[in-house]
Amino acid sequence: MRHKAPAGYDGRETLRFTGGPSPLTDTALAAAIIITCGAAATQSLTGFGFALVMVPLLSLAWDVKSAVVTSSLLGTVALLPLLFEVRRHVHMSRVAPMLAGSIAGIPAGIWLLGWIDPQALEILVGAIVITTSLLLYLGPSSGQTRAGAIPSVTVGALSGVLRASTSMGGPPAVLYLIGTERQVEAFRGTLLAFFLPTSLVTVAGLAAVGRVTPDILVTTALALPALAIGLIAGARVRAVVRQEVFRAIVLLVLVATSIAIIVSASTELV
Numbered sequence: 001m002r003h004k005a006p007a008g009y010d011g012r013e014t015l016r017f018t019g020g021p022s023p024l025t026d027t028a029l030a031a032a033i034i035i036t037c038g039a040a041a042t043q044s045l046t047g048f049g050f051a052l053v054m055v056p057l058l059s060l061a062w063d064v065k066s067a068v069v070t071s072s073l074l075g076t077v078a079l080l081p082l083l084f085e086v087r088r089h090v091h092m093s094r095v096a097p098m099l100a101g102s103i104a105g106i107p108a109g110i111w112l113l114g115w116i117d118p119q120a121l122e123i124l125v126g127a128i129v130i131t132t133s134l135l136l137y138l139g140p141s142s143g144q145t146r147a148g149a150i151p152s153v154t155v156g157a158l159s160g161v162l163r164a165s166t167s168m169g170g171p172p173a174v175l176y177l178i179g180t181e182r183q184v185e186a187f188r189g190t191l192l193a194f195f196l197p198t199s200l201v202t203v204a205g206l207a208a209v210g211r212v213t214p215d216i217l218v219t220t221a222l223a224l225p226a227l228a229i230g231l232i233a234g235a236r237v238r239a240v241v242r243q244e245v246f247r248a249i250v251l252l253v254l255v256a257t258s259i260a261i262i263v264s265a266s267t268e269l270v
Contacts, residue, residue, distance in 0.1 A: 136178070
């Protein structure tokens with residue numbers, strides 16, 4: 001059940017909490033629906049980026065741990081149609097060792113989500129987004145790195161820890177594959193095939209430890225139409241716009257948003 005916000009509530013108080021997740025307000029629900037559309041469009045366009053958009057922006061209106069779990073659920077749903085679209089371009093020889101490492105790293109990430117202070121988690125999320133955005137923007141173009149240059153299992157393990165604790169498991173895998181896959185569709189296919197199993201395991205683990213609350217389920221269900229719209233919009237944009245231009249804009253917005261989150265969370269810690 002969704003809780004009513006008290007009179008005079010400005011939509012920001014739920015960001016800070018000391019115990020369990022804060023209640024879902026009308027502000028947080030509306031933000032989740034709108035942000036889901038943009039996150040799905042980004043994922044559809046590039047093959048990654050759902051959580052990079054969803055978590056920093058939604059954490060401005062709702063507590064960060066609820067944002068992480070909501071992003072995990074919606075991001076998993078978004079992967080299904082995208083993977084079906086590029087199923088013929090999946091390189092299982094790349095996916096398998098990364099997947100093994102990721103599954104091994106997920107329990108540590110779930111533990112980290114329950115242990116870490118919420119403000120510290122916000123700072124961690126913001127730092128991950130900024131670092132990843134800069135690395136992706138400045139990183140090498142596809143196919144310039146040998147596939148064995150970075151151990152696949154290590155990449156997968158780091159991705160698993162980050163996926164379960166911040167819903168942002170993509171950065172290590174993206175940085176690895178962006179330097180090894182020569183074809184755009186192969187890059188998207190391998191990335192999506194890696195994301196789906198790890199996302200399913202992550203969601204199951206979060207549910208097992210009680211992180212999937214009724215408010216999060218309600219938010220996920222109500223955001224599904226926005227998710228579909230975003231996926232369709234991203235596919236349309238992908239057909240007519242250069243990905244490099246769109247990616248640069250998205251990364252710039254993410255960096256600006258993440259800086260704001262870090263400043264806000266740091267103020268609370270002082």
